[in-house]
Amino acid sequence: MARFTLLHLSLLAGAGLVSAASPLKDCLEPAISKVAFEGDILYQATAVKRYNLDIDLTPAAVTYPESAAEVAEVVRCAAQSGLHVQAISGGHSYGNYGLGGSSGAVVVNLENLQQFSMNTTTWQATIGSGTLLGDVTKQLSDNGGRAMSHGTCPQVGSGGHFTIGGLGPTSRQFGAALDHIVEVEVVLANSSIVRASATHNPDIFFAVKGAASGFAIVTEFVVRTEPEPGSAVKYSYSFDFSDTAARADLFAKWQAYVARPGLTRKLASTLTLLEHGIFITGTFFGTQEEYDSLKIGDEFPGANNASAVVFKDWVGLVTSWGEDVALELGGAIPSHFYSKSRAFTAESLLSNDEVHAMFQYLDNVNKGTLLWFAIFDFQGGAINDVPSHETAYAHRDALVWLQSYAINLFGEVSGTTVEFLERLNELTLAGNATDVPYAAYAGYVDPRLGQDGPAAYWGDNLPRLQRIKKEIDPNDVFHNPQSVKVAAA
Numbered sequence: 001m002a003r004f005t006l007l008h009l010s011l012l013a014g015a016g017l018v019s020a021a022s023p024l025k026d027c028l029e030p031a032i033s034k035v036a037f038e039g040d041i042l043y044q045a046t047a048v049k050r051y052n053l054d055i056d057l058t059p060a061a062v063t064y065p066e067s068a069a070e071v072a073e074v075v076r077c078a079a080q081s082g083l084h085v086q087a088i089s090g091g092h093s094y095g096n097y098g099l100g101g102s103s104g105a106v107v108v109n110l111e112n113l114q115q116f117s118m119n120t121t122t123w124q125a126t127i128g129s130g131t132l133l134g135d136v137t138k139q140l141s142d143n144g145g146r147a148m149s150h151g152t153c154p155q156v157g158s159g160g161h162f163t164i165g166g167l168g169p170t171s172r173q174f175g176a177a178l179d180h181i182v183e184v185e186v187v188l189a190n191s192s193i194v195r196a197s198a199t200h201n202p203d204i205f206f207a208v209k210g211a212a213s214g215f216a217i218v219t220e221f222v223v224r225t226e227p228e229p230g231s232a233v234k235y236s237y238s239f240d241f242s243d244t245a246a247r248a249d250l251f252a253k254w255q256a257y258v259a260r261p262g263l264t265r266k267l268a269s270t271l272t273l274l275e276h277g278i279f280i281t282g283t284f285f286g287t288q289e290e291y292d293s294l295k296i297g298d299e300f301p302g303a304n305n306a307s308a309v310v311f312k313d314w315v316g317l318v319t320s321w322g323e324d325v326a327l328e329l330g331g332a333i334p335s336h337f338y339s340k341s342r343a344f345t346a347e348s349l350l351s352n353d354e355v356h357a358m359f360q361y362l363d364n365v366n367k368g369t370l371l372w373f374a375i376f377d378f379q380g381g382a383i384n385d386v387p388s389h390e391t392a393y394a395h396r397d398a399l400v401w402l403q404s405y406a407i408n409l410f411g412e413v414s415g416t417t418v419e420f421l422e423r424l425n426e427l428t429l430a431g432n433a434t435d436v437p438y439a440a441y442a443g444y445v446d447p448r449l450g451q452d453g454p455a456a457y458w459g460d461n462l463p464r465l466q467r468i469k470k471e472i473d474p475n476d477v478f479h480n481p482q483s484v485k486v487a488a489a
């Protein structure tokens, strides 16, 4: 029945008749405050926010609910019409999955859900899932000088970030963003509104912490917070070695450094490779004296420029990270790009030979663009304290995440560039070991992985996720091209 309706609707849509009259429209319009269909200005306002310009899409409708109850109405109407649903929070999905990707979903724009409150007894904060990270930082700071872990781009949404991972400079100390979540309010596929925590609806809680897009729409988060870190030192070393072997040696030194057992969790570090240069950057959460005693400059000699800036105020530091993202990645600006990721564990770091092979490759291959980055992000620490089966986020043993990224300013990313990134990812497959399953970060969705995506994102947790999916969303209401599906029989 649902299947018939979906087919029926898409035939109508194909004939351009869907906005004239449709069961979806008839259901949604009386049910919620604001809904828009193709051709409406409000539809365009959301549908044009494609972060990845390489991926086209046509949502069935765009809704702007003002409460969890209205989100539930949207889900009810969409499910009745046999349509998929996706929520959009910050809209920074690499596959435009907040807009449903290419699946023609009913889109739930969460921009009106930005409630905030702080319990000054427990220091737990309640945060609406449409709140962007920049506002999360500010609200937590303004309400008791509190903080939590999250990534560095202020325009990213809590809705997509807290539910997928949320790796940032403080994660080695506090965990991923999702490790802060103690409770959620969600709308389920049968349009009921429930709360979930470790003790109440634990399966839903498990799924939402790392794979929410296929299970529910979170309307609000309750998060544990930490006192704002005090003094911090933001450091940057840049290198312009032209010699391939010298570049490889520097990389090997950095990799060995971050792999040192017992290295302080107060140190965040990222190594970024670009067409012309290498950067080692990060933040040390402590005093200038403590930072100086690490003697980082001696660990990585030969920098052509080095800086260390002391920050006393947390919001200032977070703002400054955001400015770096804007400089390095184009920040919040949509573009034509492709990106891949992979995890390295302490056991699967690159051997010296592999490092040299990688630099040989990088210095010789045709990349099809000069605008590319390979970012090696040191994580580990508190993220690794959590057992890998406790939340859907599975890659607890990752010590370093590689994110490679290439942009084409002039149009669609070329096949040459895609091949460059794919080959780079293969080269970094530690020891070419076939017994190490490929681990990718769901926060950097890679649409080209197709149906191999879920296994790479959720690893060993996928079978449990598939069972939960079958129980709470058997008709795949919450869907994007790579969300968890019910296992094939």
Ligand SMILES: Cc1cc2nc3c(=O)[nH]c(=O)nc-3n(C[C@H](O)[C@H](O)[C@H](O)COP(=O)(O)OP(=O)(O)OC[C@H]3O[C@@H](n4cnc5c(N)ncnc54)[C@H](O)[C@@H]3O)c2cc1C
Pocket: 051, 086, 087, 088, 089, 090, 091, 092, 093, 094, 096, 097, 098, 099, 110, 129, 150, 151, 152, 153, 155, 156, 157, 158, 159, 160, 161, 163, 164, 165, 166, 167, 168, 212, 213, 216, 217, 218, 219, 325, 329, 330, 331, 332, 443, 444, 480
């Ligand atoms: C410039 C830039 C910098 C980044 N930096 C970092 C970083 O430092 N660390 C890091 O870990 N990641 C980083 N990311 C990745 C980012 O965390 C993910 O892309 C994230 O999923 C984006 O969330 P969003 O809400 O902005 O995106 P959206 O496109 O709105 O959502 C992404 C996915 O989450 C789903 N979703 C959104 N809200 C909800 C909800 N309330 N309930 C259920 N599902 C929901 C959507 O349906 C979609 O499938 C960065 C991305 C960009 C573009």
Ligand SMILES: *[C@@H]1O[C@H](CO)[C@@H](O)[C@H](O)[C@H]1NC(C)=O
Pocket: 119, 120, 121, 122
């Ligand atoms: C804060 O949390 C405590 C402990 O759960 C609870 O008793 C109290 O009512 C909460 N305060 C507010 C203002 O919600």
Ligand SMILES: *[C@@H]1O[C@H](CO)[C@@H](O)[C@H](O)[C@H]1NC(C)=O
Pocket: 236, 305, 306, 307
């Ligand atoms: C050195 O780095 C600092 C901080 O990144 C920057 O402000 C400065 O312009 C750089 N100097 C040179 C010579 O590149």
Ligand SMILES: *[C@@H]1O[C@H](CO)[C@@H](O)[C@H](O)[C@H]1NC(C)=O
Pocket: 354, 431, 432
């Ligand atoms: C990995 O595979 C590549 C290409 O297949 C090969 O050139 C390289 O030598 C292999 N590396 C190791 C360590 O086996």
Ligand SMILES: *[C@@H]1O[C@H](CO)[C@@H](O)[C@H](O)[C@H]1NC(C)=O
Pocket: 188, 190, 192, 471, 472
């Ligand atoms: C909705 O789904 C949940 C999860 O499967 C279930 O526990 C609940 O009973 C359902 N509610 C209704 C009204 O069917």
